[in-house]
Amino acid sequence: MKFIDLSHQFESGMPGFKIKNDNGTYTTHTVKIHPFLTHEQTKHRYQNKASFEITEITFQTSIGTYLDSPFHRFPEKRDISQINLEEVILSGLIIPVHNKEPSEIVDLEDIPKDILAKDFEGKAILFNFNWSKYWGKEQYFDYPFISEKLIRFLIQKKVKLVGVDTINIDGQKNLSRPAHTMFLEKDILIVENLTNLESP
Numbered sequence: 001m002k003f004i005d006l007s008h009q010f011e012s013g014m015p016g017f018k019i020k021n022d023n024g025t026y027t028t029h030t031v032k033i034h035p036f037l038t039h040e041q042t043k044h045r046y047q048n049k050a051s052f053e054i055t056e057i058t059f060q061t062s063i064g065t066y067l068d069s070p071f072h073r074f075p076e077k078r079d080i081s082q083i084n085l086e087e088v089i090l091s092g093l094i095i096p097v098h099n100k101e102p103s104e105i106v107d108l109e110d111i112p113k114d115i116l117a118k119d120f121e122g123k124a125i126l127f128n129f130n131w132s133k134y135w136g137k138e139q140y141f142d143y144p145f146i147s148e149k150l151i152r153f154l155i156q157k158k159v160k161l162v163g164v165d166t167i168n169i170d171g172q173k174n175l176s177r178p179a180h181t182m183f184l185e186k187d188i189l190i191v192e193n194l195t196n197l198e199s200p
Contacts, residue, residue: 004199006126006163007065008135015136016063017167031059068190073180077187088189090160092124094197100129100144103171107147120157128197132165135195145171148178155186163191 008014016029036056043051062068067088070077095115097106106127108116127146134140143166154162162169162183169179169190183190 004196006194006196008132008193008195010064014064015140015167016060018141029060029063031057031063033057062192065191065193065195068180068184068192070184070187072190073177073184077184083189088124088161090122090124092126092161093118093120094126094128096128096130097144098128098130102139102142102144103173104144105147105171106144106150108150108153111150120154120159122158122160124161124163124191125154125159126163126191126194126197127165129165130198132193132195132197135193140167142172143167145169146179148182151179151182155182155188159188161189161191163194165194165197167193 010031012031012033014031016031018026018028020026034056035053037052037054039051039053042053062072067080067083069080069083071079093115095111097110100106100110106129129144131140131143145164145166146169162179169183169192170177180190
């Protein structure tokens with residue numbers, strides 16, 4: 001059996017969401033990783049017989065490759081702590097959609113018919129836009145996304161999880177966030193910021 005890591009490396013300064021402030025400026029979320037105590041600082045505590053480093057990590061959720069639980073959208077629904085490991089270890093399908101431009105909608109008609117004919121029930125459906133190549137670049141923040149028609153199709157097919165190699169499964173301009181709303185309402189989990197989808 002071959003395992004492929006589909007997550008971005010978690011590191012200090014990695015890209016995160018850009019949130020527009022009321023005054024028109026942006027706050028960029030990221031990760032800060034630094035020593036809380038160093039080996040040099042701890043030596044005297046052990047009379048120079050041992051030393052240890054303790055690292056401090058500060059970050060927001062929804063950064064790097066991450067899983068959205070239903071609670072992310074609906075406060076009354078279950079959160080990450082209530083998701084069982086078996087729910088995210090799934091058979092899956094990778095859907096290649098490499099020909100889309102920034103902010104372009106991917107519709108049901110864009111999916112190859114041989115893929116649409118497959119059994120989707122209980123599977124992880126991962127969209128490969130080939131967008132992780134822009135990770136760490138400004139282009140990453142303007143991305144293609146799936147249509148409401150395609151969202152409804154996936155729900156009808158009883159998928160268990162939907163993933164994308166973009167920063168968000170929803171388009172930036174649709175404030176109703178249909179993918180997050182419709183999937184998470186049905187307890188269909190979402191993974192964003194995937195990478196290495198060319199590898200399987």
